Amino acid sequence: MLEVPFRHRPLLLLTAVLLIQILLLAFEIRRGDNARLIRIWAVEIVTPWQRAGTWVGSTLHSGWKDYVDLHHARVENQQLREQITKLAIRNHQLESQAREQERLERLLNFREAYPSVNMLAAEVIGANADASSQTLYINRGQRDGLARDMGVITPDGIVGKTLEVFAGTAQVLLINDKESGVGAMLASSRTHGVVKGLGQAQLRMDYVPNDEKMSNGEAVVTSGDDQIFPKDLPIGTVAGASAGNPFKIIFIQPAVRLDRLEEVLVLLSRDELAPQNMGEGSNSGGAPVTNAPAAASGVPQ
Amino acid sequence: MRSAHAMRMEMRGGPHVEVYHYSAVFVVVTALLAVVIQAFLGRLGPVGKFVELPLLVTIYFGLSRRNASRGLLLGMTIGLMQDGISRVPVGLYGISKTVVGYLSSTIGARIDVEHPLSRLAFGFIFFHVQQVVLAATQRVLLGRPVPFFDRRLLLASLVNAVLAPLLFPLLDRFRKAD
Numbered sequence: 001m002l003e004v005p006f007r008h009r010p011l012l013l014l015t016a017v018l019l020i021q022i023l024l025l026a027f028e029i030r031r032g033d034n035a036r037l038i039r040i041w042a043v044e045i046v047t048p049w050q051r052a053g054t055w056v057g058s059t060l061h062s063g064w065k066d067y068v069d070l071h072h073a074r075v076e077n078q079q080l081r082e083q084i085t086k087l088a089i090r091n092h093q094l095e096s097q098a099r100e101q102e103r104l105e106r107l108l109n110f111r112e113a114y115p116s117v118n119m120l121a122a123e124v125i126g127a128n129a130d131a132s133s134q135t136l137y138i139n140r141g142q143r144d145g146l147a148r149d150m151g152v153i154t155p156d157g158i159v160g161k162t163l164e165v166f167a168g169t170a171q172v173l174l175i176n177d178k179e180s181g182v183g184a185m186l187a188s189s190r191t192h193g194v195v196k197g198l199g200q201a202q203l204r205m206d207y208v209p210n211d212e213k214m215s216n217g218e219a220v221v222t223s224g225d226d227q228i229f230p231k232d233l234p235i236g237t238v239a240g241a242s243a244g245n246p247f248k249i250i251f252i253q254p255a256v257r258l259d260r261l262e263e264v265l266v267l268l269s270r271d272e273l274a275p276q277n278m279g280e281g282s283n284s285g286g287a288p289v290t291n292a293p294a295a296a297s298g299v300p301q
Numbered sequence: 302m303r304s305a306h307a308m309r310m311e312m313r314g315g316p317h318v319e320v321y322h323y324s325a326v327f328v329v330v331t332a333l334l335a336v337v338i339q340a341f342l343g344r345l346g347p348v349g350k351f352v353e354l355p356l357l358v359t360i361y362f363g364l365s366r367r368n369a370s371r372g373l374l375l376g377m378t379i380g381l382m383q384d385g386i387s388r389v390p391v392g393l394y395g396i397s398k399t400v401v402g403y404l405s406s407t408i409g410a411r412i413d414v415e416h417p418l419s420r421l422a423f424g425f426i427f428f429h430v431q432q433v434v435l436a437a438t439q440r441v442l443l444g445r446p447v448p449f450f451d452r453r454l455l456l457a458s459l460v461n462a463v464l465a466p467l468l469f470p471l472l473d474r475f476r477k478a479d
Contacts, residue, residue: 010369014403017377018396025392025442042385049337057341 103263110155110265118268120144122152124261125169134177134197134258135160140266141168149228151267157234157255158182158222159264170266174258175235176203183225184235186214192223195235195252201259202239205250210243220252230267320410321365321476331358331472332375336382351457352464353428355379359398360427361469363405364414365476372409376402390443397434401427417466424465428458 024038107121122138140146142165152159152172160174173180180197184205193207205220218238224231239253335358342349359379363372380398384391405427408414414423432454436447448454 014373021392021395038391039385042382046386
């Protein structure tokens with residue numbers, strides 16, 4: 001048997017391996033069958049790894065993408081929250097401005113409805129410091145022509161009267177203060193009485209005879225007897241009535257939300273409020289008014 | 302304990318060259334991974350197509366194990382697997398990698414190939430050796446005018462030359478000295 005030297009064995013193996021592969025290649029080219037068996041083996045060996053690699057790759061990619069998406073979502077969420085907060089504040093400001101606009105428009109309409117009445121718009125700048133009295137401060141004073149005992153109203157009805165008047169501010173005694181009293185009458189029967197404050201949200205009307213008939217919701221207006229408010233300004237509506245001794249006990253719901261006042265009108269004279277045109281701007285509830293001196297303020301003059 | 306090959310080299314008065322061993326599982330898994338990753342690299346576009354991981358693995362084991370028979374057989378196996386999952390006639394990469402496996406093992410048995418620069422040089426040279434064998438085989442057996450050398454091949458050889466000193470130290474971590 002032919003003995004192959006040890007050092008020539010690799011070379012012999014190389015020759016054999018190359019020859020086999022060249023024959024394989026030539027055979028494949030000639031037959032064109034694409035050496036299907038070797039391809040099957042190769043694919044069978046490689047594809048499970050490829051599949052595993054693809055799975056690992058896609059899992060990692062998906063995990064990374066989820067992480068990145070989550071991170072982006074968190075950042076976006078934070079940005080959106082900040083945006084919502086800003087928009088909420090902005091929205092609140094706009095709503096506040098819209099409400100202020102509406103109030104000012106009503107004041108303006110009211111004044112335009114009574115051009116002959118001397119009145120001055122004022123802004124509420126503060127309330128009373130103790131719970132026992134119902135007063136507030138406005139940004140008008142002696143410099144603007146204000147004096148003690150001037151009527152303070154809104155387009156909805158009366159608010160109170162000026163109490164202490166300073167150079168640039170004035171204290172207003174609200175109609176629900178215990179010290180307050182307003183000449184009043186029932187709008188339908190014209191029965192006179194006095195509306196007094198109780199220190200609470202509701203008012204009380206005194207000096208109305210027990211035989212006087214009235215119903216809840218009936219309007220109560222100023223009578224002009226107090227020399228402060230002109231006649232026929234709305235005070236409120238009857239909220240409840242019962243027989244008393246010697247007069248009826250009548251509770252009145254004020255026409256104005258006294259705890260939410262922001263702008264008011266001060267009546268500089270006691271002229272009767274005769275509307276310029278009965279067909280327009282009568283949102284005062286039929287109350288009469290005059291023009292006021294201009295003053296620097298955010299509210300219409 | 303030294304291998305018979307190392308002892309023979311020493312007895313002949315040649316330089317002492319360290320021979321390394323690897324577990325069979327590691328060799329098989331590395332060879333398989335090289336082919337699998339190569340298939341993925343093809344999807345990464347032009348840059349991925351420049352890389353020839355199966356070739357680098359063939360060179361590495363040839364240079365490190367310094368056994369010509371094992372080197373050529375591993376080259377043949379890797380080449381045939383590469384052929385099997387490619388659209389080329391089976392045997393093309395088999396032949397070229399058989400030659401590369403044989404030559405790298407033969408050279409590795411004679412000179413020290415640990416230095417990064419020599420690894421870079423082997424990456425470059427063996428890429429072109431493979432290309433020459435591939436081109437010659439296709440020209441002779443298939444009648445295709447495949448170039449032996451062009452600019453794209455030069456670029457690809459440079460990419461693989463750079464990758465060799467980066468990849469080989471990673472594989473060195475799994476070797477066991479003789």
